[in-house]
Amino acid sequence: MQDSFDVVIVGGAVIGSAVACYLSGDPDFDGRVLVVERDPTYARASTALSAASIRTQFSNAINVAISQYGAKVIRDFAILCATRDDRPDLAFHEGGYLYLAATPEQERTLRENHETQRACGADVVLWSPDDLSRAFPHLTCDDIRLASYGRSGEGWFDNTGLMNGFRNKARAQGVTYVRDEVTGLTRAGDRIIHVTLASGRRLACGTVVNAAGPRAAQVAGMAGLHIPVEPRKRTVFLYDCAQSPEGTARVNQGRLPLMIDPSGVYCRPEGRYFMTQCPPEDDRAVGCDDFEPDYAEFEERIWPVLAARSESFEAIKVIRSWAGHYAYNTLDHNMIVGPHPEVPNMLFANGFSGHGLQQAPATGRAVAELIVHGTYRTLDLSPLGMTRILTGTPFLEKNVI
Missing domain, CATH: 3.30.9.10 (D-Amino Acid Oxidase, subunit A, domain 2)
Structure with missing residues (x-):
């Protein structure tokens, strides 16, 4: 069976669902979005097992700004992610x-x-x-x-509440979620053209987003790419x-x-x-x-x-x-976000090294901007992109706990 989606997101926990929510909520986007999640109970997702905290006390300005936006979203979440049936309060x-x-x-x-x-x-x-x-x-x-x-x-807040709020809002905006597992990515030159699932489905796609948490390196490897992310x-x-x-x-x-x-x-x-x-x-x-x-x-x-x-x-x-598990970036403990130069229609949102929950709002917004507009429109996260990974040039964050 073959189907077609404009965007396939690999991983449906807080990062994947944040991307899906911001993407489907952008008035300039009218494509089809599929989120593939291997375990919709999220029992072992980093999101569900997190200590669910947010801070601005980082060592570089980008991470401070990311958390400042995250705190605003958490405070206003009941409004931002309200659906007909729910106004999620994260008890910040x-x-x-x-x-x-x-x-x-x-x-x-x-x-x-x-x-x-x-x-x-x-x-x-x-x-x-x-x-x-x-x-x-x-x-x-x-x-x-x-x-x-x-x-x-x-402070700290409801971790699964953040994930479920993004997920429910994304669904209300037309995003499809499926319980399955990505087992293969087909490249044609510099593009991913098909995503293969464990169920046997073969999906044509315009863009793939790697939001696979601690399994991010496995997903990257399916496209012949490497990222320095491992479970810790x-x-x-x-x-x-x-x-x-x-x-x-x-x-x-x-x-x-x-x-x-x-x-x-x-x-x-x-x-x-x-x-x-x-x-x-x-x-x-x-x-x-x-x-x-x-x-x-x-x-x-x-x-x-x-x-x-x-x-x-x-x-x-x-x-x-x-x-x-931390999805640990062994190069510099910072997230990896944005496209890979060798495969520009594969976007990464990985390697948060324990900060994924608090950085999910800014990351979801940023990846959605790249997909819809081709550039960052709010907070410029380009220093956290793939170039530093390929050149082995750390963009260090000293405050990792």
Whole structure:
């Protein structure tokens, strides 16, 4: 069976659905769009397993601007993605991010990043140890040299709500979703002309969008292309504490932020509980189906750090744990977006390295602009394009957690 679509999107989680939503909502686009998703339950999608946070505290201006737009979309989501049957509220908890620096190098990085963030209009302040202690009296600050706190535009929200809102809006605008898997891409010279599915369907296409998350390199390989994206596992722990410090802050109506300890361990409130994670010591590629949590991380690495940072975290108990995947760009930890010079009708939206959820609105809008108008019309993401990948020239993001 052969069918024809103007755009075939490989992957229907938050990135693919954001592209589908913005594309189908563009008044200058009237083509047919198909989203191919291998697992519409999304049980193991990076979107569903994410910690669902957004921040403006990045080290380069493009990522700051991407998140500023993302925060606006999250705030206005009930209007932007309203359908006849639904007005999705993402319950944006604007708790902020709190970065702690304990070494001269960490302090220098926070100050350099702060200059970039403030130049972009981000609502971020630098605090001395005394400022930090006054704002969050539960913290032990003896080793801290400097703190960076986001007063607004940062926090956490409903991760699957963002994905489902984009998906439902895209469907309402005429996009077709199918449960299937892309198994082949047929090239004729410098173009993809057919997409083959596991079901046996063979689709003629005008444009292909690779939004396959941790499987992005596999999809690129079907076209004879390479991108440096691989699955990296992250284990998340939900814990309860006997004496919760939530409500003790002297800023933001008592609410605690997402705190990033100098060790790399982070934690944030999650309802009555707290959520925590740390970068693995052995951070290497894993199989796309490897979702076994690293249970030892909590006892061996996370709990000692949390207990030292706050007496409130001395008596804590894990309630639940799970593992998800970063679609990790090994070159520079930044997204890869836009067409491949060798195959211009294949567009990439990959390698978000843990930032895909918060960067989905800007990415969806950008890819849709490229398809419909042939250029970026709002935020220029060309520095995040394929050229740097092909030349091996990193566009580094220092703040990866």
